[in-house]
Amino acid sequence: MLTSTRELLETARRHIYAIGAFNVYNLEGVRAVVLAAEACSSPAMLQMHPSSFKFGGSPLVSLCLEAARTASVPISVHLDHSTAAEAIQFALAAGMNSVMADGSHLPYAENLEFTRQMTQLAHQYGAIVEAEIGRISGTEDGLSVAEKEAKMTDPAEAKAFVAATQVDTLAVTIGNVHGEYKSEPRLDFERLIKIRQNLGEDTLLVLHGASGLPAEMISRSIQLGVCKFNVNTEVRQAYMTMLKSERCAASDADLIPCMEDSIAAMQQVVMDKMQLFGSAQKAHLHQTPYAALLTSALRRPA
Numbered sequence: 497m498l499t500s501t502r503e504l505l506e507t508a509r510r511h512i513y514a515i516g517a518f519n520v521y522n523l524e525g526v527r528a529v530v531l532a533a534e535a536c537s538s539p540a541m542l543q544m545h546p547s548s549f550k551f552g553g554s555p556l557v558s559l560c561l562e563a564a565r566t567a568s569v570p571i572s573v574h575l576d577h578s579t580a581a582e583a584i585q586f587a588l589a590a591g592m593n594s595v596m597a598d599g600s601h602l603p604y605a606e607n608l609e610f611t612r613q614m615t616q617l618a619h620q621y622g623a624i625v626e627a628e629i630g631r632i633s634g635t636e637d638g639l640s641v642a643e644k645e646a647k648m649t650d651p652a653e654a655k656a657f658v659a660a661t662q663v664d665t666l667a668v669t670i671g672n673v674h675g676e677y678k679s680e681p682r683l684d685f686e687r688l689i690k691i692r693q694n695l696g697e698d699t700l701l702v703l704h705g706a707s708g709l710p711a712e713m714i715s716r717s718i719q720l721g722v723c724k725f726n727v728n729t730e731v732r733q734a735y736m737t738m739l740k741s742e743r744c745a746a747s748d749a750d751l752i753p754c755m756e757d758s759i760a761a762m763q764q765v766v767m768d769k770m771q772l773f774g775s776a777q778k779a780h781l782h783q784t785p786y787a788a789l790l791t792s793a794l795r796r797p798a
């Protein structure tokens with residue numbers, strides 16, 4: 497069921513678990529996430545990084561939307577880390593449920609203005625927006641942020657930023673990184689507590705760079721209000737490792753069995769994350785799109 501990102505995240509936060517948002521590039525990735533979600537009876541998000549969004553274009557967007565629509569569990573479709581207003585406009589017009597308007601590379605005032613405009617636009621489509629203040633370091637799909645450019649989220653700045661932009665979800669930087677952790681991950685939970693206190697219940701918190709984070713950090717983050725984790729590296733690595741396996745790399749290899757093996761390898765990683773995030777066996781807690789529409793109609797003043 498194609499479901500709104502707001503519904504997925506609000507329900508997860510209310511019941512104290514988190515939704516996995518998995519970066520996908522192609523049919524195998526999409527299928528791995530949907531099969532994992534169905535096998536675990538879990539909600540999930542399919543998300544596209546700008547490079548896969550650009551590469552796959554509208555056929556990839558349609559694939560994600562159709563896979564979500566025909567899945568037996570709630571799934572939303574999200575554009576990750578977009579710095580471009582045109583891409584965001586395209587995603588919203590195509591029917592994607594949420595976008596990340598990433599102005600974290602901009603000076604604060606420009607990030608604020610970009611996020612404010614994109615939030616206004618997205619709300620017209622009934623979609624929600626994720627923003628980032630502070631800056632997450634690491635490397636992902638050709639986007640690289642050096643460690644010295646990384647900046648932790650300032651809790652006071654976060655409060656002013658959310659009030660001014662009306663953004664729905666905030667990606668926090670508390671020591672998390674994209675890609676592999678080069679040393680033992682260390683998350684600044686005191687900072688997360690202050691961010692939560694400053695923002696209150698209305699803003700949904702997101703943690704990027706969930707690949708490689710130990711279980712206790714995941715569950716502490718959830719207890720402190722994180723309701724979405726982004727996962728890319730571990731799933732991508734499972735895919736790449738399978739492509740290099742004897743069966744797939746053989747000169748007479750057939751493509752379909754290799755695709756099936758890749759899907760199975762990625763599906764296992766995604767299922768493990770769903771267990772870790774507490775979203776497994778939670779699909780029933782989510783409203784179907786029809787029930788969500790009815791609830792919002794009932795809430796609307798006459």
Ligand code: 13P
Binds near residue numbers: 576673674675676703
């Ligand atoms: P990892 O690649 O570290 O899992 O992070 C994914 C991410 O945050 C995508 O936005």
